[in-house]
Amino acid sequence: MFAQMMIAHLEQGVDMAVVAKAKATRQELRDLAAAVDSTQREELTTLKSWLQTWGKPTTTDHNPNAHAHHGGLPLIDAKVLNDLKDLSGAEFDTTYLNLMTGHQGGAVEMARTEIADGSNPETKAYADRVVQSRQAQVSQMLGLVG
Amino acid sequence: MHLKRKLAVIAGLAPLLIFTLPAATANAHGYVSSPASRQAQCAQGIVACGNIKYEPQSVEGPKGLRSCHANLGQFAELSDDNKGWRVSNVGSSASFTWTFTARHRTANYEYYIGGTRVGFVDGGNVQPPATVTHNINFGGFSGRQKLLAIWNIGDTVNAFYSCVDLNIGGGGGNPPTTTTQPPTTTPPTTTPPPAGGTWAANTAYSVGQTVTYGGSTYRCRQAHTSLPGWEPPNAAALWEKI
Numbered sequence: 001m002f003a004q005m006m007i008a009h010l011e012q013g014v015d016m017a018v019v020a021k022a023k024a025t026r027q028e029l030r031d032l033a034a035a036v037d038s039t040q041r042e043e044l045t046t047l048k049s050w051l052q053t054w055g056k057p058t059t060t061d062h063n064p065n066a067h068a069h070h071g072g073l074p075l076i077d078a079k080v081l082n083d084l085k086d087l088s089g090a091e092f093d094t095t096y097l098n099l100m101t102g103h104q105g106g107a108v109e110m111a112r113t114e115i116a117d118g119s120n121p122e123t124k125a126y127a128d129r130v131v132q133s134r135q136a137q138v139s140q141m142l143g144l145v146g
Numbered sequence: 147m148h149l150k151r152k153l154a155v156i157a158g159l160a161p162l163l164i165f166t167l168p169a170a171t172a173n174a175h176g177y178v179s180s181p182a183s184r185q186a187q188c189a190q191g192i193v194a195c196g197n198i199k200y201e202p203q204s205v206e207g208p209k210g211l212r213s214c215h216a217n218l219g220q221f222a223e224l225s226d227d228n229k230g231w232r233v234s235n236v237g238s239s240a241s242f243t244w245t246f247t248a249r250h251r252t253a254n255y256e257y258y259i260g261g262t263r264v265g266f267v268d269g270g271n272v273q274p275p276a277t278v279t280h281n282i283n284f285g286g287f288s289g290r291q292k293l294l295a296i297w298n299i300g301d302t303v304n305a306f307y308s309c310v311d312l313n314i315g316g317g318g319g320n321p322p323t324t325t326t327q328p329p330t331t332t333p334p335t336t337t338p339p340p341a342g343g344t345w346a347a348n349t350a351y352s353v354g355q356t357v358t359y360g361g362s363t364y365r366c367r368q369a370h371t372s373l374p375g376w377e378p379p380n381a382a383a384l385w386e387k388i
Contacts, residue, residue, distance in 0.1 A: 031369050038384065041383065080276040099277065102276075109175075109203075136348075142179060
C-alpha cells in the first residue's frame with residue numbers, strides 16, 4: 001500500500017516540478033525542481049517494478065480520504081496544479097515553494113509510517129531515503145521562502 | 147481515522163485510542179511557514195530540534211489550547227522560549243502564510259498575543275485553498291511578542307498550533323513581513339568542490355563534475371544541490387557511475 005500511495009504522491013510531485021523547472025524565476029529553484037523531477041521519475045520506475053514483481057497493481061484510489069488510515073493522500077489536485085500554472089514571477093516561486101513544502105512534508109509523513117509499520121526491508125530502506133531527501137528539501141525550501 | 151477518532155471522542159474513549167493507535171496514523175495538517183514559526187525553524191534547521199523537524203505540520207491538539215506545542219509532550223520544546231528562536235521584525239501588521247500537507251475543512255483561524263485575540267479569519271467550514279495568507283494587524287502591540295496562530299478544523303475537534311516570534315515595529319516594512327535573514331544551518335555550498343572529491347550532502351554540483359562514493363566514481367548528469375538520500379548509488383538520475 002505504501003508503494004501505491006507513494007506512486008500517486010510522486011506523480012503529483014513530478015507534475016508540479018515539471019512546471020517549476022520551466023517557470024521558476026530563481027535558478028536554484030529551477031535546479032531543485034529539475035532534480036526532484038528526475039529523481040522522482042527514477043523512484044517511480046523502481047516502485048512500479050517492485051509492484052510488478054509482487055503481482056500488485058501500480059495505481060491507487062486518488063480519493064484523498066480513501067487511505068486516511070495509512071497517513072492520507074496529499075493535497076495537490078488538478079485545480080491546484082492549473083492555478084499554479086497560471087502564475088508567474090515571484091508569485092509563482094512563492095506559491096510553488098509553499099505547495100511543494102507541504103507536499104514533501106506529506107511524503108515524510110507517509111515514509112515515517114512505512115518505517116514504523118512496514119515489513120519489507122528494501123521498502124523500508126527506500127522510505128528512509130524518502131524521509132531524508134524530502135526533509136532536506138523542506139529545509140531548503142523553507143529557506144528560499146524566507 | 148478521523149471518523150474513528152471523532153467517534154471515540156464522543157464515546158469518551160479518546161485517551162485510550164490516542165495511546166494505542168500508532169502515531170503514524172496522523173493525517174495532517176499545517177503550520178505557519180512565513181514568517182518562520184518555531185516548528186518551521188526546526189524543520190529548516192535554524193534551531194536544533196527533535197522529531198518536530200520531520201513533521202512541523204503535526205502540532206495538533208484539541209481546540210482551545212493556548213500553548214505552542216498543543217500540550218504534546220514530544221513537542222514540548224516548542225514552548226521553550228529560551229531556545230534561540232529567530233525573531234521576525236515586522237511593522238504594525240504582517241502577512242502570515244500557512245503550509246498545508248492536507249486541507250481539512252476549516253472552521254476559522256485565530257491569532258493571539260498573550261490573552262488577546264488580534265486576528266480572526268472565518269474558514270466558512272469548507273476546504274481551504276492550497277495556499278492561505280492572512281494579513282494580521284497587531285492592534286497596538288509592539289516590541290518582542292510571541293504570536294500564537296491557530297487553525298481550527300471544521301470536521302474534527304482539533305486545531306493546529308504555530309508560534310511565531312515577532313519584534314513588532316522592529317524595522318519591518320508596513321505591512322510586510324520578515325526580517326533577519328537566514329543563515330540556514332545547511333546552506334548549499336557555492337564553491338564547486340575539487341574534481342574527484344568525495345560526495346557530500348548540501349553541495350552544489352554541476353554537470354560533468356566527478357565524485358567518489360563508496361569506492362566508485364560518479365559523474366554528475368544534472369546540476370543540483372546534493373541532499374542526504376540522493377547519494378550517487380541512490381540517484382542514478384543525477385549520477386552516472388563511471
